[in-house]
Amino acid sequence: MARLLSSSDIRSLSRGLGIQPTKKWGQNFVIDANTVRRIAATAGLDEDDVVMEVGPGLGSLTLALIEIARRVIAVEIDPKLALALPTTVAHRAPEEHERLHVIETDAARIRADQLPEPPTALVANLPYNVAVPVVLHALETFPTLDKGLVMVQAEVGDRLTAGPGTKIYGAPSVKMAWYAKARRAGSVSPNVFWPVPNVASGLVAFERHESPEANRKEVFGAVDAAFGQRRKMLRQSLKSWAGSGEAADEILRRAGVEPTRRGESLDITEFIALADAKETL
Known part of the structure; x- marks a missing residue:
């Protein structure tokens, strides 16, 4: 010993x-x-x-x-x-x-x-x-x-x-x-x-645990954008990540996430949904 x-x-x-x-x-x-x-x-x-x-x-x-x-x-x-x-x-x-x-x-x-x-x-x-x-x-x-x-x-x-x-x-x-x-x-x-x-x-x-079947880079990009301006609503904080305000609104709609929410209210599955929605644009 x-x-x-x-x-x-x-x-x-x-x-x-x-x-x-x-x-x-x-x-x-x-x-x-x-x-x-x-x-x-x-x-x-x-x-x-x-x-x-x-x-x-x-x-x-x-x-x-x-x-x-x-x-x-x-x-x-x-x-x-x-x-x-x-x-x-x-x-x-x-x-x-x-x-x-x-x-x-x-x-x-x-x-x-x-x-x-x-x-x-x-x-x-x-x-x-x-x-x-x-x-x-x-x-x-x-x-x-x-x-x-x-x-x-x-x-x-x-x-x-x-x-x-x-x-x-x-x-x-x-x-x-x-x-x-x-x-x-x-x-x-x-x-x-x-x-x-x-x-x-x-x-x-x-x-x-087994990692999700999603684009990690896009998921983490959404996470960084959302918490980079955590006091702002997602329709604002995700603009740069999405490419535009219109794109952010469309991604949020497709992901089933209210644009008025803030990043601190989303769990990992919702961030994955955002990344998946971006890839379908």
Whole structure:
């Protein structure tokens, strides 16, 4: 069994590597072993899973994941951390360290051909400013991802899991619904991080479902247009996406959506109906 990192271990490793957590990459390292055990357990992993971990940092969560999964593919943007991680895992999990594969790259731009094999699960402690693009990019790029658990800013978690008709419902909510069913899976205390963030954090779990038979580009285009001017009625906010005001009215009519509604009232099926209607013009 791997020896997980304590708070003093994290600080000692950081000093030894000459690393100070940086805001540039949103680095807040988890320093509580109970928290990483909880995340690994909540992710619902089994011994056949290939986990893609984004932002492994010094390896706190990596060590918990490698005990369970068949392989952990750690995607790290910081070159110092990417270089040090295999040594840390080999030292603290000598029986499992060969399951680790580290890739030094930006997770928001990673390609399928960079991975040694297709991942089945995404588990990550994500900086709030890149959480949404990283999750959506992973779901689009790796169709084999059938589940995931990400730790994000609480507000981001609310947006990813929100339903129509709420103030926090927006483009991230709809786009996540295209790929998967997402839910809040708990909260995380700021005190388990170093440095301590000034925002609350939470867990979001998701399970992929079969993607709709529709033009994703057009659906997401409608979503972006509707929420780009979310206070306006759809007949106004969809004009640029549709090509004209007249086209927007006709698309709305064919989709069976009232032109006076606003984007925040539509669910994913209605955005799909809009995209389908545009293609029949």
